[in-house]
Amino acid sequence: MNFLxxxxxxxxxxxxxxxxxxxxxxxxxxxxxxxxxxxVNRQPWKFLLxxxxxxxxxxxxxxxxxxxxxxxxPYYLVILGDTSQSWKRxxxxxxxCDIDISIAMEHFCLAATEQQLGTCWVCAFDVDLxxxxxDLPENLYPVVMTPLGYPDKENGERTPRKDLSEVVEVx
Numbered sequence: 001m002n003f004l005x006x007x008x009x010x011x012x013x014x015x016x017x018x019x020x021x022x023x024x025x026x027x028x029x030x031x032x033x034x035x036x037x038x039x040v041n042r043q044p045w046k047f048l049l050x051x052x053x054x055x056x057x058x059x060x061x062x063x064x065x066x067x068x069x070x071x072x073x074p075y076y077l078v079i080l081g082d083t084s085q086s087w088k089r090x091x092x093x094x095x096x097c098d099i100d101i102s103i104a105m106e107h108f109c110l111a112a113t114e115q116q117l118g119t120c121w122v123c124a125f126d127v128d129l130x131x132x133x134x135d136l137p138e139n140l141y142p143v144v145m146t147p148l149g150y151p152d153k154e155n156g157e158r159t160p161r162k163d164l165s166e167v168v169e170v171x
Contacts, residue, residue, distance in 0.1 A: 001114070006110060006113060006114055007110070008158070009113050010109055010110055010113040010119075010158075011118075011155070011157075011158035011159070012119075012120040012121065012159075013118025013119060013120050013147070013149075013151045013152075013155050014120055014155060015072065015151070015152035015154050015155050016072040016073045016118060016147060016149035016150060016151060016152055017072075017149060017150040017151070017152050018072065018073075018074065018149075019074070019149070019150045020074055021074055021075060021117065021148065021149065021150070025115045025117065026049070026075070028111065028115065029108060029111040029112050029115060029117070029148075030047065030049070030108075032107050032108070032110075032111035033047065033104050033107045033108040033111065034047075035107070036100075036103045036104035036106075036107040037100075037103060038087075038096075038100035038103065038104070039086070039087035039096040039099065039100055040087040042085050042086055042087045042100070043085070043100070044081055044082040044083070044084075044085035044086035044087075044096075044097045044100055044101075045079055045080065045081060045082060045100065045101055045104055046079075046080040046082060046140060047077060047078075047079055047080075047104075048077070048078040048079075048080060048134070049075055049076075049077055050075065050076040050077070050078065051074065051075050055134075056076060058133040058134065059076055059078070059130070059145070061126075061129060061133060062125045062126045062127075062129045062130045062133065063122060063124070063125040063126070063145070065124070072147070072149070072152075073147035073148060073149040074148070074149050075147070075148040075149065076145060076146070076147050076148065077108060077119075077145060077146050077148055078130070078142050078144075078145040079101050079104060079105055079108075079142070079143050079144050079145070080136065080140045080141060080142055080143065081097040081098060081100075081101050081140065081141055081142075081143045082097070082139055082140055083095065083097055083139050083140075083141070084139040085139075086100065087100075097143070098143055101143040101144060102143075102144070105121065105143075105144050105146070108146070109121070109146065112148055116150070117148055117149060117150060117151075118147070118148070118149060118150065118151035118155070119146040119147065119148055120146055120147060121144060121146060122144065122145045122146060122147075123143075123144050125142070125145065127141060127142055130142045
């Protein structure tokens with residue numbers, strides 16, 4: 001599969017099978033994620049791969065959306081940003097931590113797709129409650145999370161994309 005085919009294959013999966021994921025696939029996906037680029041190569045992240053059901057129950061307290069059942073998946077990834085490590089732009093002080101985390105997250109999602117696994121970006125969760133329940137130090141904060149598992153066949157189609165002419169402007 002070439003890169004464009006992979007990108008077109010990736011979609012937000014909201015229903016999962018409870019099947020266990022092979023360890024080789026987990027290691028491959030995490031290795032792909034670890035190699036994501038970051039500003040000034042600071043790598044201001046920590047990857048929490050949550051498998052333990054008690055920890056998943058804590059995670060569920062932070063995210064209670066109706067369209068998505070957090071207890072369906074064998075794994076959840078939460079990427080923590082480390083503001084003590086992230087690069088800040090000299091001109092205006094902009095912290096690039098969230099940008100770096102986003103790049104790593106998409107590496108994770110694409111690697112998972114290549115392995116026939118599903119993911120779904122989740123940013124709408126209670127960050128303060130997560131910090132408290134997972135006892136995070138001051139410099140770490142949860143940026144994004146995703147379930148990881150084998151997609152249930154009931155998942156819908158990939159959402160349509162705007163036409164290239166709508167989003168590209170050559171100046």
